[in-house]
Amino acid sequence: xxxxxxxxxxxxxxxxxxxxxxxxxxxxxxxxxxxxxxxxxxxxxxxxxxxxxxxxxxxxxxxxxxxxxxxxxxxxxxxxxxxxxxxxxxxxxxxxxxxxxxxxxxxxxxxxxxxxxxxxxxxxxxxxxxxxxxxxxxxxxxxxxxxxxxxxxxxxxxxxxxxxxxxxxxxxxxxxxxxxxxxxxxxxxxxxxxxxxxxxxxxxxxxxxxxxxxxxxxxxxxxxxxxxxxxxxxxxxxxxxxxxxxxxxxxxxxxxxxxxxxxxxxxxxxxxxxxxxxxxxxxxxxxxxxxxxxxxxxxxxxxxxxxxxxxxxxxxxxxxxxxxxxxxxxxxxxxxxxxxxxxxxxxxxxxxxxxxxxxxxxxxxxxxxxxxxxxxxxxxxxxxxxxxxxxxxxxxxxxxxxxxxxxxxxxxxxxxxxxxxxxxxxxxxxxxxxxxxxxxxxxxxxxxxxxxxxxxxxxxxxxxxxxxxxxxxxxxxxxxxxxxxxxxxxxxxxxxxxxx
Amino acid sequence: xxxxxxxxxxxxxxxxxxxxxxxxxxxxxxxxxxxxxxxxxxxxxxxxxxxxxxxxxxxxxxxxxxxxxxxxxxxxxxxxxxxxxxxxxxxxxxxxxxxxxxxxxxxxxxxxxxxxxxxxxxxxxxxxxxxxxxxxxxxxxxxxxxxxxxxxxxxxxxxxxxxxxxxxxxxxxxxxxxxxxxxxxxxxxxxxxxxxxxxxxxxxxxxxxxxxxxxxxxxxxxxxxxxxxxxxxxxxxxxxxxxxxxxxxxxxxxxxxxxxxxxxxxxxxxxxxxxxxxxxxxxxxxxxxxxxxxxxxxxxxxxxxxxxxx
Ligand SMILES: Cc1cc2nc3c(=O)[nH]c(=O)nc-3n(C[C@H](O)[C@H](O)[C@H](O)COP(=O)(O)OP(=O)(O)OC[C@H]3O[C@@H](n4cnc5c(N)ncnc54)[C@H](O)[C@@H]3O)c2cc1C
Numbered sequence: 135x136x137x138x139x140x141x142x143x144x145x146x147x148x149x150x151x152x153x154x155x156x157x158x159x160x161x162x163x164x165x166x167x168x169x170x171x172x173x174x175x176x177x178x179x180x181x182x183x184x185x186x187x188x189x190x191x192x193x194x195x196x197x198x199x200x201x202x203x204x205x206x207x208x209x210x211x212x213x214x215x216x217x218x219x220x221x222x223x224x225x226x227x228x229x230x231x232x233x234x235x236x237x238x239x240x241x242x243x244x245x246x247x248x249x250x251x252x253x254x255x256x257x258x259x260x261x262x263x264x265x266x267x268x269x270x271x272x273x274x275x276x277x278x279x280x281x282x283x284x285x286x287x288x289x290x291x292x293x294x295x296x297x298x299x300x301x302x303x304x305x306x307x308x309x310x311x312x313x314x315x316x317x318x319x320x321x322x323x324x325x326x327x328x329x330x331x332x333x334x335x336x337x338x339x340x341x342x343x344x345x346x347x348x349x350x351x352x353x354x355x356x357x358x359x360x361x362x363x364x365x366x367x368x369x370x371x372x373x374x375x376x377x378x379x380x381x382x383x384x385x386x387x388x389x390x391x392x393x394x395x396x397x398x399x400x401x402x403x404x405x406x407x408x409x410x411x412x413x414x415x416x417x418x419x420x421x422x423x424x425x426x427x428x429x430x431x432x433x434x435x436x437x438x439x440x441x442x443x444x445x446x447x448x449x450x451x452x453x454x455x456x457x458x459x460x461x462x463x464x465x466x467x468x469x470x471x472x473x474x475x476x477x478x479x480x481x482x483x484x485x486x487x488x489x490x491x492x493x494x495x496x497x498x499x500x501x502x503x504x505x506x507x508x509x510x511x512x513x514x515x516x517x518x519x520x521x522x523x524x525x526x527x528x529x530x531x532x533x534x535x536x537x538x539x540x541x542x543x544x545x546x547x548x549x550x551x552x553x554x555x556x557x558x559x560x561x562x563x564x565x566x567x568x569x570x571x572x573x574x575x576x577x578x579x580x581x582x583x584x585x586x587x588x589x590x591x592x593x594x595x596x597x598x599x600x601x602x603x604x605x606x607x608x609x610x611x612x613x614x615x616x617x618x619x620x621x622x623x624x625x626x627x628x629x630x631x632x633x634x
Numbered sequence: 635x636x637x638x639x640x641x642x643x644x645x646x647x648x649x650x651x652x653x654x655x656x657x658x659x660x661x662x663x664x665x666x667x668x669x670x671x672x673x674x675x676x677x678x679x680x681x682x683x684x685x686x687x688x689x690x691x692x693x694x695x696x697x698x699x700x701x702x703x704x705x706x707x708x709x710x711x712x713x714x715x716x717x718x719x720x721x722x723x724x725x726x727x728x729x730x731x732x733x734x735x736x737x738x739x740x741x742x743x744x745x746x747x748x749x750x751x752x753x754x755x756x757x758x759x760x761x762x763x764x765x766x767x768x769x770x771x772x773x774x775x776x777x778x779x780x781x782x783x784x785x786x787x788x789x790x791x792x793x794x795x796x797x798x799x800x801x802x803x804x805x806x807x808x809x810x811x812x813x814x815x816x817x818x819x820x821x822x823x824x825x826x827x828x829x830x831x832x833x834x835x836x837x838x839x840x841x842x843x844x845x846x847x848x849x850x851x852x853x854x855x856x857x858x859x860x861x862x863x864x865x866x867x868x869x870x871x872x873x874x875x876x877x878x879x880x881x882x883x884x885x886x887x888x889x890x891x892x893x894x895x896x897x898x899x900x901x902x903x904x905x906x907x908x909x910x911x912x913x914x915x916x917x918x919x920x921x922x923x924x925x926x927x928x929x930x931x932x933x934x935x936x937x938x939x940x941x942x943x944x
Contacts, residue, residue: 259821260883261900304777315775317784318752333918338881340749340901341739344915344943345793345923349751349784353777373828397697399720399805439828441849498773500698530775567771568778578778585778589765593794594780596929600922612779 162219163199166243169211174202174249185244188229188236189291191493191547192576195237200244206324206332206362209245213360214330216243222606223328225356227267227299230291232494233575235303235355239610245360247298253277254363260338261368262321267298267361274366283368286313289571290479298361304353306571308404308478311529312437313369315571317352324363325351328602338365350597355573356608358601372403372437376447377471380454381428381461385409385524388430389504391457392528395434396501398453400446403437405529406478412485412523412536419484422477423470425461432459432528433478481525482536489521489538493550495557499566501531510560511535518553532570533561559584574612582614591617649688649704650758650766653797656685659764662938665795667706667730671737673790676940687732687797691715699774699803700755705732705796721803724748732796738788739877742870744901746831746845751787753802759786759794762931772800785926791937793930807845811855814868815840818861820885820899826857833899836871837889840899871896874905915943 166175176182177199186195198221203209216223222242229236238244251268258281265274271292275284288307289295295305301323306315313319322336336348351358382388388407395405408416408431413424424431434450436443451462465471485492499507508524511533515522521538535557539546558568558581568578568585582591595613599605657663662682666672678684689706696719703712709725716722725734726741735757740749756770769782786796810831815823820835823842827833832843842858844851858864873896880887882902888895894907915923923943927934 257883258825260881260902262882304781306775310775314748314752315777317781318748327922331918331921333922334916335919338883338902339879340744340882340903341788341879344919345926346738346751346784346788347919347922347926349787350781352784353781370829393697396699401699401805439846439850439853441847441853445847498771498775500695500773502695502697527775531773532775565772567773567776570773570775571777573777574779582779585771586768589761590768590779590782593761593767593769593782593930597780597782597785597926600925600929603925 162215162221165215166199166201166212169215170201170203170208174204176200176202185226185229185246186238188231188234190232190234190237190575190577191491191550192234192237195239196241197238197244198241200246202246202249204249206326209326209360209362210330210332212243212245213326213328216606217329217604222609223360224608225298225302225360227296227302228270228291228294230295231299231303231573231575232496233303233355233569233573233577235573235575235608235611236299237576239576242609247296247360250362251296256281256368258283258368262338262365263368264363264365265297267296267301267364269297271295271297271300278368279371282371284371285366286310286319286369287316290482297364297366301352301361301364302354302356303571303573306527306530306532308406308527309435311405311527312401312403317349319367319369320348320352320364321367322365323348323351323361325359325361327359328604328607332362333359336365353573354598354601355575355612357598357611359607374438374440374443375471376436376443377465377474378434378436378447378450379424379461379463379465379474380432380434380451380459381425382430382432383428383458383460385430385508386505387458388432389508389528391432391454391459392504393501394453394457395450396529398449400449402434402446402450402529404433404435405527406433407431407524407526407528408433408478408481409524411521412481412525415484415488415523416477416481419487420476420480422473424474424477428460433474478525485523485536485538489540491539491541493537493539493554494572495533495535495537495554496569496572497533497558497561497566498570499531499533499561499564501528503564503566504528504531504533507533507560507564507566511557514553514556514560518549518556520549520553522553527570530570531566555581576611579612579614582612588617647798649690650797653685653688654760654764654766657760657764657795660935662935664937665732665736665791667733667736668708670729671733671739673940678939682938685795687730687795689730692798694719694721694803696721696803700772700800701803702772702798702800703731704798705730705735707731709734716803717806720806722747722806723801723803724750724753725801726750731799735787735796735799736789736791740901740903742834742873742898742903743832743843744898744903745829745833746843747804751784754783754787754799755802756800757783757786757796758798759796761794762933762936766797767794770800774802788942790940790942792927792940792942793936795936809848809851810843810845811851811866812841812843812868812870813855813858813864813866815842815858815861816863820897823858823861824899826861827854830854834871834896835885835899836894836896839871841868841870874907876906876909878904878906878910880904919943
């Protein structure tokens with residue numbers, strides 16, 4: 135298929151829509167360009183190749199036209215045009231998803247929400263802010279800080295990922311241990327359904343009558359509709375913050391300290407563990423001041439009123455020492471604190487310096503099983519001859535094994551996938567779940583049957599069908615084929631001649 | 635541990651299986667807890683069977699901050715059991731766990747304890763066709779699959795009969811004080827304090843609950859003294875009979891109405907002397923809600939007559 139020039143398309147759209155190459159121009163594209171603006175509907179091969187991926191390791195995506203709406207009405211128009219052409223759509227934020235949720239399957243219309251990025255209204259009395267979905271997570275917190283507030287969920291990708299993507303994936307972050315993941319913070323979502331209808335799910339009231347459709351939408355991985363407006367809670371900035379760095383001689387000691395801290399009745403703002411390999415990589419990358427000789431470090435952040443922060447800091451240090459901590463350091467000032475966090479949050483950037491490719495996994499296990507499952511993960515990686523590094527949200531048992539590989543090496547990705555599948559099985563066997571924050575997407579679809587039974591999956595599919603009876607919104611994700619309505623047909627029913 | 639090839643959420647509990655059989659597959663059936671939260675005006679036809687969910691705390695794991703509890707358990711029994719291990723959950727007192735979840739209303743300390751729906755990590759329920767269905771997962775953080783726990787919470791038993799839940803628990807703070815402040819602007823109180831567990835206001839007096847380290851509680855009380863007469867260790871105000879939810883920024887509009895009220899600042903739950911007119915949901919939301927009901931209970935046999943969207 136040849137790339138088509140939009141300029142040609144635009145020139146011809148009033149008359150017979152034909153390109154300079156005498157290809158028949160897709161009438162759907164002409165309608166989209168009419169409804170939006172020609173420069174905001176891209177069909178060139180560069181755009182389509184770019185939007186065929188997200189940040190996951192999965193290939194195989196194939197994008198149709200890529201649209202950049204700037205208003206609710208434009209999103210509605212896209213949905214209606216897609217419907218009238220029997221075409222699927224896939225919503226997209228910043229494309230940082232790691233489970234392949236935004237990967238287009240079957241050449242759907244890609245709807246990038248990146249240009250809908252206004253902060254609409256801040257309501258300090260109601261402690262709510264209304265935003266468009268394309269607002270970048272960190273931009274929102276930066277905007278709110280001077281007012282005494284911030285937006286609590288802080289994914290490591292927060293410099294780029296969007297609120298819309300966060301809502302769709304119910305994203306978490308280091309500070310979600312104390313404050314809760316995205317769904318705790320979303321009070322309302324305006325959604326455009328598959329047929330272009332607009333629904334406001336939730337609202338400014340705490341207890342909205344009727345079903346909690348807002349709650350059902352959060353975490354639905356772009357399969358129930360497109361979020362066009364979101365109301366999220368404002369979180370007060372804490373009066374006191376203290377960050378501790380504990381070093382350990384074994385990964386198990388770090389993991390067991392985490393369980394002991396929670397068992398002692400504390401809920402720190404963050405409890406993050408990094409093993410030695412990743413710590414050294416981070417040190418080489420940003421020089422954050424982490425010890426290179428520790429088998430694992432535990433980063434603890436305590437937030438709140440000064441009395442509890444001081445008392446808990448002392449207790450955390452004691453618990454750490456009781457569990458074999460070889461060093462306990464308290465960040466002396468903001469600069470030291472920021473350096474430690476910079477290290478944690480650039481961990482993935484550091485990896486890019488040492489391996490061409492990595493696969494970042496995401497499962498959750500009961501905290502009490504962290505040490506066992508980590509030991510198993512190292513053994514699995516060994517067996518598959520894959521380098522593994524662990525950097526994870528230990529406080530909620532959320533593991534993030536990073537599997538390093540070189541995609542150019544024959545068979546490498548297969549070994550990585552085999553190791554990944556074993557990690558999933560080990561996590562489930564320990565009483566855990568498939569994903570703590572990255573979602574299922576296409577990555578873990580085939581594992582859904584290991585966690586849920588057929589009846590459970592059937593009910594998830596029923597929820598999806600109530601929102602999208604046509605299976606046209608982000609088809610082919612989350613629910614395994616066989617439990618999923620007409621996904622297969624819809625993926626294959628791209629009208630012939632449209633994209634060659 | 636699960637056997638190879640067995641899905642994780644399917645651990646068979648004969649008690650739940652029996653309940654599923656009792657719910658059956660065909661005739662109209664309603665579920666009752668202790669009827670302490672019975673929806674007002676809901677009357678059952680004579681042909682509707684009434685069932686009750688099984689009860690009992692299955693396991694409390696304080697170090698995991700989780701409790702697995704059957705829906706028929708009384709909330710007060712659960713609260714007492716959690717307290718023995720120094721923990722609590724956000725369910726409002728009274729009635730059964732299942733009733734609290736079916737209704738989904740939050741407790742008055744919602745600011746400090748979180749919402750009922752956010753505490754439900756996993757839900758198991760009996761579907762309209764008598765199957766035992768699970769959603770969510772047995773850990774504190776989970777995004778595997780669609781969020782059925784949220785959908786079921788507050789659905790008034792019209793999508794499935796909840797029989798067991800896993801709830802997130804939290805440590806009980808070292809100190810907890812309820813204090814009142816006379817004649818202060820409740821929003822000034824709310825802004826002055828750091829994450830209070832509760833701020834109630836009746837148009838004249840503001841009540842706050844402060845929790846945490848004793849030094850912090852004292853320093854917050856000290857701050858309040860700058861606003862007016864503070865009395866510590868007071869009783870909560872009597873709540874008016876009609877409970878509604880309004881936008882938290884709008885509670886001052888109650889002043890003009892002339893009737894008695896108590897309002898939860900920062901939350902917007904209000905208890906008023908006189909009932910407020912019912913505001914219907916948007917037609918699009920009603921339409922979507924009907925489709926959800928049709929998918930989950932096509933024949934309308936579960937809790938017939940209840941329509942949460944009306
Ligand atoms: C280096 C790195 C670190 C990360 N760290 C974390 C972390 O700490 N915690 C965490 O939870 N995640 C993390 N992630 C994953 C990712 O950043 C999150 O899932 C994020 O929320 C995705 O946002 P996005 O805007 O990039 O969405 P995309 O990747 O573009 O899309 C994600 C999903 O959301 C859907 N979607 C996007 N916008 C909308 C909308 N408006 N309406 C409906 N559906 C929509 C898409 O269809 C897709 O299914 C990380 C990723 C990277 C690359």
